[in-house]
Amino acid sequence: MKKKIAFLLTAVLCLSAFAGCGSKKTDLEYIKDNGKMIMGITLYEPMNYYDENGELTGFETEFAKAVCEKLGVEPKFQVIDWKQKETELKSKAIDCIWNGLTVSEDRKENMAFSTAYVSNRQVAIIRKADAEKYTNAESMAGAKMIAESGSAGETAIQADATLSKNDYIPAAAQKDALLEIKAGTSDVAVLDYIMAKAVIKDDTDYKDLMIVEEIQLTPEEYAIGFRLEDKELLAEVNKIIDELVEDGTLAEIAARYDMSENLAFK
Numbered sequence: 001m002k003k004k005i006a007f008l009l010t011a012v013l014c015l016s017a018f019a020g021c022g023s024k025k026t027d028l029e030y031i032k033d034n035g036k037m038i039m040g041i042t043l044y045e046p047m048n049y050y051d052e053n054g055e056l057t058g059f060e061t062e063f064a065k066a067v068c069e070k071l072g073v074e075p076k077f078q079v080i081d082w083k084q085k086e087t088e089l090k091s092k093a094i095d096c097i098w099n100g101l102t103v104s105e106d107r108k109e110n111m112a113f114s115t116a117y118v119s120n121r122q123v124a125i126i127r128k129a130d131a132e133k134y135t136n137a138e139s140m141a142g143a144k145m146i147a148e149s150g151s152a153g154e155t156a157i158q159a160d161a162t163l164s165k166n167d168y169i170p171a172a173a174q175k176d177a178l179l180e181i182k183a184g185t186s187d188v189a190v191l192d193y194i195m196a197k198a199v200i201k202d203d204t205d206y207k208d209l210m211i212v213e214e215i216q217l218t219p220e221e222y223a224i225g226f227r228l229e230d231k232e233l234l235a236e237v238n239k240i241i242d243e244l245v246e247d248g249t250l251a252e253i254a255a256r257y258d259m260s261e262n263l264a265f266k
Contacts, residue, residue, distance in 0.1 A: 034073070038094045041077050047059055082148060090227065102222060114223045114226065118259070118263060119263070121216065124140070124189070141166070145186065154168075154190075174191045
C-alpha cells in the first residue's frame with residue numbers, strides 16, 4: 001500500500017511540474033496579456049525627448065509606437081539608469097531596451113538584438129575655444145575625459161591608446177557630459193554622433209561646443225535589446241521592422257528627425 005501511495009504522489013508531482021512548465025508564457029504572450037510593452041529609455045535628442053509642449057517625442061519614440069501599433073499593444077516608455085539596463089531587462093522591470101542601444105559582442109551575452117536599424121559612430125566634443133588645442137586624438141593626451149557611464153562612448157575612450165590614459169569621469173547621461181564640457185570641468189566628451197549633431201547648433205545652449213570631425217572613433221549600429229530567451233517577440237518585432245522599411249514608414253519617421261543618412265536600410 002505504501003508503495004502505491006508513493007507511486008501516486010510521484011506521479012502527481014511529475015504531472016504538476018509538467019503542467020507548470022507548459023503554462024510558462026513567452027514574452028510575446030506576456031506583453032499581449034499585459035496589453036503594453038515597456039521600453040527602457042534615457043532622454044536625449046533626437047531619439048527620445050520632451051518637446052516644447054512637454055510631450056515625449058523623437059525618432060525612437062515614433063518608431064516604437066509604430067511597432068506597438070502593429071503588435072496590438074500600448075507603448076510605455078520608462079526612463080532607466082543606463083548602467084542598470086541589463087538588470088532591468090532580466091528582472092522584467094522592462095520588456096526591451098530601445099534607446100540608441102549599440103550592438104556589441106559583450107552585450108550579445110546578456111541580451112538578444114533585433115535587426116539593426118541605425119548606423120552611428122562615437123565622436124569627440126570640445127569647446128570651440130579649444131579648437132586649436134584639440135585637433136586629433138594625439139593632441140588630447142592629458143585632457144580630462146567624460147562620457148555616459150556604461151555607454152559606447154565610455155567603451156570608445158577605453159579602447160583608444162591615447163584617450164584611455166587620460167583622467168576619466170563617468171556621467172549619468174550624455175547631456176550631463178555636454179554640460180561638464182560647457183562648464184569647463186572636463187575637456188573632451190565622447191558621445192553619439194546622432195545626438196551631437198542634433199543638439200550642437202547655433203540656436204541651442206550648446207552653440208559654444210563643437211564636434212572634432214578629424215577624430216573617427218568606433219563605428220556602431222543600433223538595435224532593440226530583448227531578453228536572451230525571447231525568441232517569439234524578437235521574431236515578431238523583426239518582421240514588423242521589415243514591414244515598416246518596406247512601406248516607407250521608417251524612412252518617413254527618420255526624415256522628420258534629420259536621420260535619413262543614419263538609417264541602416266538604404
